[in-house]
Amino acid sequence: MNPKQQVEQLAKEINSYIPGMSIDCVLLGYKEGRMHVLVLKFKNADHWALPGGFIKKDEDMELAAQRVLFSRTGVTIPFLKQLRAFGTVNRRQINKFYSPIDYLPFPQAIKDFFNERFISMAYLALVNPETFVPVPDDFSEVCEWHPIGEVPYPLIYDHADMIDYAQQYIRQQIKYQPMGFSLLPERFTMNDLRGLYEAVLGHELDRANFQKKILKLEILNRHEKQMSGGAHKAPYLYSFNVEQYNKTLEKGLGFIS
Amino acid sequence: MNPKQQVEQLAKEINSYIPGMSIDCVLLGYKEGRMHVLVLKFKNADHWALPGGFIKKDEDMELAAQRVLFSRTGVTIPFLKQLRAFGTVNRRQINKFYSPIDYLPFPQAIKDFFNERFISMAYLALVNPETFVPVPDDFSEVCEWHPIGEVPYPLIYDHADMIDYAQQYIRQQIKYQPMGFSLLPERFTMNDLRGLYEAVLGHELDRANFQKKILKLEILNRHEKQMSGGAHKAPYLYSFNVEQYNKTLEKGLGFIS
DNA sequence: CCAAAAGTGTTCTACCTACACCCATGG
DNA sequence: CCATGGGTGTAGGTAGAACACTTTTGG
Secondary structure (H helix, E strand, C coil), X not given: CCHHHHHHHHHHHHCCEEEEEEEEEEEEEEECCEEEEEEEEECCCCCEECCEEEEECCCCHHHHHHHHHHHHHCCCCCEEEEEEEECCCCCCCCCCCCCHHHHCCCCHHHHHHHHCCCEEEEEEEEECHHHCCCCXXXXXXXXXXXXXXXXXXXXXXXXXXXXXXXXXXHHHHCCCCCCHHHHCCCCECHHHHHHHHHHHXXXXXXXXXXXXXXXXXXXXXXXXXXXXXXXXXXXXXXEECXXXXXXXXXXXXXXXX | CCHHHHHHHHHHHHCCEEEEEEEEEXXXXXXXXXXXXXXXXXXXXXXXXXXXXEEECCCCHHHHHHHXXXXXXXXXXXXXXXXXXXXXXXXXXXXXXXXHHHHCCCCHHHHHHHXXXXXXXXXXXEECXXXXXXXXXXXXXXXXXXXXXXXXXXXXXXXXHHHHHHHHHHHHHCCCCCCHHHHCCCCECHHHHHHHHHHHHCCCCCHHHHHHHHHHHCCEEECCCCCCCCCCCCCCXXXXXXXXXXXXXXXXXXXXX
């Protein structure tokens, strides 16, 4: 599609969306020992943004978030949670993005839609970055992972706040929810898992005690040893056992401090 | 205001609200040893609802929730938190409320506004019920407290889900946040506080251990004994110490199971 | 002086932390 | 055979659960 066709397409679609309400997704992945967040860079502008979109009038809000993420990743994300709505009046005045809307001959209907005051629902999604190659949307030229502590500047509007909120959220919740398993490959070593917890919590964990605590939860399958290339004892591989997890969930999970 | 004036007033106001988005408040109070929720009964209909409203186009979402609550209670609620958005397409088909909109000669603008698909942001508010007398809104004839486990039937739409969600939320959060102090009078006995925790958690707590745990948090001021009428040792009165709480918050609160 | 409720102390247990020890592997 | 990293064991400390004991008050 050329830009003109895109605009026509958008003009057609714009009326099928709920006005004044958007969705932004904090998609987090674990890569190279650190937490990363997926961000987009706009065409012809040094502004970055979270993947976002709008809600169709006949579409569940949850599905809208899935659709937004699918169009950037090509995969359906199992771990998807509402974070919170960002609803101050001036939130789009902060780090304002001068979008193509402002200076290109878009139809008035589109300009009106975008210039309304917007409340945005922030979603958190967790994923293993190796499972797909991110693709930019029509307005972006780059779509890539950045370490969560080193996001590019400026992020439009209050998107940096959303990322901060997401980081706070997973830091609290990883103690009670098995988030780790959404971020790792199906099979992983105890070292991988501990590295992830350390990355999320921001501090080191005792190797021996971590292992014991995790194993006591009884939500892992232990598989045969991998034959590693290292000159040392090869570690076990583990995978997440969903049925066991659902059983033990009732008793309540312990937690990792 | 007579009904006709109300309608005219509403017609004027309707355009100042964000369409397609509403706010519903789960206002909880602690009364007679049990948690209660504030609900409204519509005029000429056996339907109940949470206090709700809409967001003005130039109003922060948070303030809209405060405004809704203020108009029912006459007080500003210090404890107010977003719960989550309820955003399925069919949420207003469940326990549908046949409102006056449906059968009275309202202006078309109002009917259109109400008949749109709505996403609702649910808020949680905690309050001591003794601090005000609830007042119904223009469409309601009753506004009163009901025990949270015995809400009247039917609640419109998904309002029962909102209450359930709120109950789950406070059950988890009371372990980490000092919610109790929003629900009690300024001065209270340890018995009062424990009764509240038992009401929220749904099970009894050991008297001696509860006292020690709470006191160890060092967020209470102990005052002189009240002279009770009982034939027994008079209990201390306590009050919540906000400054101490903010200090100890950094270390992280312990929790009450 | 007694009953009732409030406040405090004691014991037992479970778990968490820190660290030591042993094991497997490849060079 | 040894350096490296993985797996497990152990001692000490801390905190929670259960329950006993003491204190205060009005009748």
